[in-house]
Each structure stands twice: as C-alpha cells, then as structure tokens.
Amino acid sequence: MSEVYQVIYSGKLQPYADESRLVMLFSEKFKLGQEKAQRLIKGGRPIALKKDLDLEKALKFRESLEKLGMVITLDPDPDLQTAEPSELSLGIYGGDDETTEVLDQSQIHRERCPKCDSGNMQLGICQDCGIVAAKFLAAQARGDVPEPANEEVGQDDPYTPPEADLEEPGEGGMVGPRSVSAGRGFSWVAEGWAFFRESPFAWMIALVLWGVVNVLVAMVPVVGAIAVTLLAPTLVAGFMIGCREQEEGESFSPSHLFAGFSHNAGQTIMVGLFYMIISGAIVITMMVTVFGSLESVFPQVGEMDAASAMAVTTPMIASFAVGMIAFVLLLMAYLFAPALVALDDLSAWQAMKMSFMGCLKNLLPLTFYSILALLLFLLNGLFMLLSPVSVVLAGILFGLGLLILFPVQIGAIYSAYTDIYYD
Incomplete structure (x- = not known):
C-alpha cells in the first residue's frame, strides 16, 4: 500500500504573509466563512488540513498553501523518508x-x-x-x-494534531441537495471570479477553444447542430473538473476542456440527449399550438372584432408562457447535471433529477445569482455602446469582457454545486 500523507498547518505564518488577504483566499479555497477561516489561521496551533493524500497531491497542496503565506508541513515528512x-x-x-x-x-x-x-x-x-x-x-x-x-481521531487525543473540517467535495460523502442562504447567490459570482483570477489566460484560451470547436462541429452537414447539443454537457464537465483540480491546488489548463471525455463521458452525452429530446418536445408543442391558432385566425382576419381576436390569441400567449416555464424547469434539471455525472459518477437521469431538486430548494439564491450575472452582461454591453472609441475597438473590448464573464459564470456554477450538494 502506498504511503499517505497529512497536510498540516503549523499555526504560523510566513513574515511576508498578508493576513487579511490570506483569510479571504483561504475562505474561498475551502468554502469556509471568513470568521471560521480567521479563527483557524490565527489559532496558533497545528491543524491537519488534509489527510490521506498521495505524495504528489500532498506536495502540490503544500506548495499552494505556502504561496498564500502559511507555514505547512507534511506528515510523514517526505524529505526525511527519501x-x-x-x-x-x-x-x-x-x-x-x-x-x-x-x-x-x-x-x-x-x-x-x-x-x-x-x-x-x-x-x-x-x-x-x-x-x-x-x-x-x-x-x-x-x-x-x-x-x-485510523479514520476518526477524538478531539482529546494528545497524540495527533487537531484536524480541521476541510474535506473537499468528492472526499467526503454527498449530503445534498440542501438549501443555502439567499446571499450565497452573490458569493458564487465572487468565488467564480477567484477561479478565473488564478489562471486567467488559460481560462480565456479554453473558452476560445470551446467556441472554435462548436463552430467546426456545427459546420458538419445535417448532424452538426445535433452533435453540438450532445457534446455540450461533456465539455462543460471538463470545466467542472478543472475547477475541482484548482481547489486541490493544481492549475487550470485549456486541456481541461476535454477532460470530460475521460470521466463518465457516455452519461454526460446522455444528458445532452435528454436535453435535446425534451427541449424539442417543448418547441414542437408550442409551434403546433401557435400555428393551430393562426390557422383559425387567417380566414376571419377582416371580420373579427376585438373580443374574437382576444379569444383566438389567448391560447397562443398561454402556450408561449407554458413553454417558457417548461424551458426554465428543463434548465433547472440541466444546470448541475454535468458536474454530478463527471464528479459524482451519477447516471444522466439521476443527475438531472438531482440538479432539478437542488435548484428547486435554492430558487432564491439562484435568482439572485441570475440577476447579478445578467447585470454584469448588460454592463458589458452598455460599456461597448457608450465607449468613446471606434466600433471595431468597442467590439474587441466587448469580446474581452465576455472572455472574462463566461469563465466567472462557469466557476460560479461549480461553487453553487459544491455549496448545494456538499457540506
């Protein structure tokens, strides 16, 4: 059996450490409240932050935390062992x-x-x-x-350092979907920005690559548009895997875009298939209702009074409203499904049901998140329209804004996933 390691925070900080910034970054990394992170960092005693890691992950974790300014040791010490x-x-x-x-x-x-x-x-x-x-x-x-x-050490055991409750998603068990506070909707965007800020150029390249792949696949006659829909959840799953690895102290790279193809890819493609079938059924139902109403209207256009026109158009409006509600429900089932399939090995249908329940229990924070995300995109467009530069330059600035906003939203979705499905 290979050696496993604990990552231990000594309770001390490097002389160059900025304590307030450290508390903020540590809170973001481990999804802790800032007050809890502050108590842990200022506690002044050794705390095991991670356990049961192989040497490679333990060394990366130590390097990541030492960059923040924490004095970190590994137990057992690999330097002494080698x-x-x-x-x-x-x-x-x-x-x-x-x-x-x-x-x-x-x-x-x-x-x-x-x-x-x-x-x-x-x-x-x-x-x-x-x-x-x-x-x-x-x-x-x-x-x-x-x-x-071996697994659980009592708090009064004098022979081991205390262990913080900092298990990351995937290492403990799934506890969700659970409800979180409404204010978390705003925090998800801030945490999404933290993911982007760690590797901004890699995120931008990955996003451009995603766009290029979609355009090339869509150009394939007949099956191109279908393939884009089927593959979208697998590509999104790659971004979710990249966010997970960033949490584990590794760097995001453009290659993460394709990581979903090596993690339960058959089921992520099934998510795309379910989405395509259900959305197609919604669109067809709306079209049948609308065209059926129009067919009854056209022969009587010159003879209809206001009341008759209202009677005919009401089903069309109702059909459109019901269709929009159905699409929102479908998006609720789709939102977290790629992450649940790739990171938790759920089947496509299980993941979509879990995603729907997670959204249903968190309508308020998701609404706040959606409003903030929409405002950011609107501000980006408004900046382009009001910018006192040429149209070409304004378009370039608008595109750069999207290259920032889309990765932030992807990171925010991952943060929402960990918040809702893990304690």
Whole structure:
C-alpha cells in the first residue's frame, strides 16, 4: 500500500504573509466563512488540513498553501523518508538499559514530536514535553501507548494534531441537495471570479477553444447542430473538473476542456440527449399550438372584432408562457447535471433529477445569482455602446469582457454545486 500523507498547518505564518488577504483566499479555497477561516489561521496551533493524500497531491497542496503565506508541513515528512540512511546508528540512553532504543539518523532529526507535535526537537528529544521520540514510538509499537484511530481521531487525543473540517467535495460523502442562504447567490459570482483570477489566460484560451470547436462541429452537414447539443454537457464537465483540480491546488489548463471525455463521458452525452429530446418536445408543442391558432385566425382576419381576436390569441400567449416555464424547469434539471455525472459518477437521469431538486430548494439564491450575472452582461454591453472609441475597438473590448464573464459564470456554477450538494 502506498504511503499517505497529512497536510498540516503549523499555526504560523510566513513574515511576508498578508493576513487579511490570506483569510479571504483561504475562505474561498475551502468554502469556509471568513470568521471560521480567521479563527483557524490565527489559532496558533497545528491543524491537519488534509489527510490521506498521495505524495504528489500532498506536495502540490503544500506548495499552494505556502504561496498564500502559511507555514505547512507534511506528515510523514517526505524529505526525511527519501534521505539516505546514515551508516551510523546512535543509542539514546534513557536511564534504563531495557528502554534504550537505537535510532537511525532520520529518527534523531525527526522534525516534530510524535506526542505533542512540537517542532522544538533536539537530538530526538522534545524540548517542550520532554519525551524521547524513539522510546515513545517504540512504546506505541508495543501497544503501551494508545494508537490514534485510523479514520476518526477524538478531539482529546494528545497524540495527533487537531484536524480541521476541510474535506473537499468528492472526499467526503454527498449530503445534498440542501438549501443555502439567499446571499450565497452573490458569493458564487465572487468565488467564480477567484477561479478565473488564478489562471486567467488559460481560462480565456479554453473558452476560445470551446467556441472554435462548436463552430467546426456545427459546420458538419445535417448532424452538426445535433452533435453540438450532445457534446455540450461533456465539455462543460471538463470545466467542472478543472475547477475541482484548482481547489486541490493544481492549475487550470485549456486541456481541461476535454477532460470530460475521460470521466463518465457516455452519461454526460446522455444528458445532452435528454436535453435535446425534451427541449424539442417543448418547441414542437408550442409551434403546433401557435400555428393551430393562426390557422383559425387567417380566414376571419377582416371580420373579427376585438373580443374574437382576444379569444383566438389567448391560447397562443398561454402556450408561449407554458413553454417558457417548461424551458426554465428543463434548465433547472440541466444546470448541475454535468458536474454530478463527471464528479459524482451519477447516471444522466439521476443527475438531472438531482440538479432539478437542488435548484428547486435554492430558487432564491439562484435568482439572485441570475440577476447579478445578467447585470454584469448588460454592463458589458452598455460599456461597448457608450465607449468613446471606434466600433471595431468597442467590439474587441466587448469580446474581452465576455472572455472574462463566461469563465466567472462557469466557476460560479461549480461553487453553487459544491455549496448545494456538499457540506
């Protein structure tokens, strides 16, 4: 079994760390309230932020958090594990021949105390609690000292650092869909901006690439438009995977656009198929109703009074209204489905039902989010119209605005997904 690691925040900050900015970024990364993030960062004691990571992910996580200004260690320390063992073994005498333990060099230079997790170690002896690390570890191996539990460690266990409740989506279980506060609708946009800000050029390139792919596929005769609809959820799923990896300390890259093809792609394509069938049925129903009403109107156009005209047009208006409501309900079933399929391995139909229920339980925050998103797009268009530059330059600025706004909205949808379906 491969070694697994914990990522531990030492409780200390680097001298260059901007504490207020750190609290904000840490809060965004782990989806914590700023007050909770502030308490954790200012607590001054070691806290295990992540556990059960392989070495590659643990190192990336440490690098990401150290860039924020946090002093981070890994347990066990990979630097000590990869060091060449010394040919010289030293004996530490504890006043009793029976308890004398032989250490290799890596044990003597153990970075943290195995009992109190202090970093104040000299020659294998903790200068804070006074224990000899080798004797303590040997006693643990013999069963004289209680071992911490593998999965859940009690808060009063003195042998492990406390662990923060910072599991990311996918590592714990799904708890949603659940209702969140209305104000979260605005926060999702801010969190979407944070995703974009980390890798702005990669996001822009991915979005341009998405547009190019759609245009090229749509140019294929007969099947092009159908293929665009079928493939759209898979491409969106790639963006969701990219957001997930950004949360895990990795960088977003344009290649994430195609990551959905390696994560349950058959089911994301089925999401597109269900969307196409249902939306087609809605459109056909609306058209039949409208044309049926028009057919009865045309022969009597010159003879109809206002009351008759109202009687004929009312079904058309009602059909249009019902069709719009049906489309909104369909979009509710579609919104989170790509993420639920790609990241949670749900079937297409399960994902669409879960997406619908998640939206239904969060109509208010989703309404606030939609209003804010619409305002941002309108402001971008208004800026283009009122900009005192040439039409060509204004069009370029408008396009650049869209290259920012679309990734922000994609990141916001991912944040809403984690908020609604994970605790």
